[in-house]
Amino acid sequence: MGWKINGFLPDQCEKCVILAAPHTSNSDFYIGWLAYKALGIKVKFLIKKESFTFPFGILLKAAGGIPVDRSRSNNTVKQVVDIIDKHQEIHIVITPEGTRKLTKNWKKGFYFIAQTAKIPLVLAYIDYGRKEGGVGPKIDLTDNYDEDLDKIQSFYKNVTAKYPEQFNLSVENSPKFANNKEDVKKLQRQYCCKR
Numbered sequence: 001m002g003w004k005i006n007g008f009l010p011d012q013c014e015k016c017v018i019l020a021a022p023h024t025s026n027s028d029f030y031i032g033w034l035a036y037k038a039l040g041i042k043v044k045f046l047i048k049k050e051s052f053t054f055p056f057g058i059l060l061k062a063a064g065g066i067p068v069d070r071s072r073s074n075n076t077v078k079q080v081v082d083i084i085d086k087h088q089e090i091h092i093v094i095t096p097e098g099t100r101k102l103t104k105n106w107k108k109g110f111y112f113i114a115q116t117a118k119i120p121l122v123l124a125y126i127d128y129g130r131k132e133g134g135v136g137p138k139i140d141l142t143d144n145y146d147e148d149l150d151k152i153q154s155f156y157k158n159v160t161a162k163y164p165e166q167f168n169l170s171v172e173n174s175p176k177f178a179n180n181k182e183d184v185k186k187l188q189r190q191y192c193c194k195r
Contacts, residue, residue, distance in 0.1 A: 005035050006134030013122060013138060014089045017114040018043065019152065020124045022161035022169070023095035031126050032093070033063065035133045045093040046080070066092075077112045084117045093124070096152075102166045102173070111148065115141050123152065129160030 009016075018041075020032055029045075036043045042064070049067035052060055057067075066083065068076055084090055094113070096106040114121050123136040136155055141148050153169055161167035 002131055003031065003035075004130075004132040004134075005038050006132055007124075007136060008039060009041050009091070009135060010120075010122060010138040013091070013120060015084055015087065015117065015119045016091055016122045016138070017110055017117075017119060018091055018093045018122045018124050018135070019110055020093050020095050020126070021097065021156050022126070022159060022167040023097050024100050024161040024163040024166040026100070027162060028095075028100075028126050031133060032124070035124075035126075036093075039135065041091055041135070042089075043091045043093045044083075046076075077109055077116060080109075080113045081117045084113075084119065091122075097168070100163075100166065102168060104168055106149070106153075106168075108145070111141065111145060121152065123155050125156065125159045126162075127159045128162045 020028070022028070033043075033045075044064040044066055046068045047060060047065050049069050051057075052065070052067045057065075060067075066080070080092065084092065092113070094110040096110050097103050098107040098109075110121070121139040121141065123139065124134065125136060126133040139148065139152060157169050159169075161170060164170035165172050167173065
């Protein structure tokens, strides 16, 4: 595969929400799961309940999957916090986009889960441009969602998704570059994005 794995789980992270971005392809799951295994991090992850059909449901649960019903507002935050509270050690991976498609705004559930459970966020990434993935910094949340989100998203701004046009923080989707195609092409060459 030729991928490089970076980082490690920071100290004092017996319990944390691992934010995994960008998420634009099914292969993100497999690459991420293998990276966590290589780093020795046992993870649980939220995944849509529709993925838990036989026989895949058995495999997903064995790998750490937690089914989520996205069709109705069923207080997922409380359910996940209850799961966290039952464990001495747990690392829950959440993709902030909540979908592989382009979404302009991230879902807020990851933030409220970490805040309600009083646990940190750990930023993880998969960068297809550099062919690397791993674990980045730990973020202790404040009570200011907008400031925390700015700090979190700034970490991901230079990470290349498998499908950059589907990641809201990609250069292609940045308002700053929206009208300057030459700058976009220059940055794509600089970060090894093939078009």
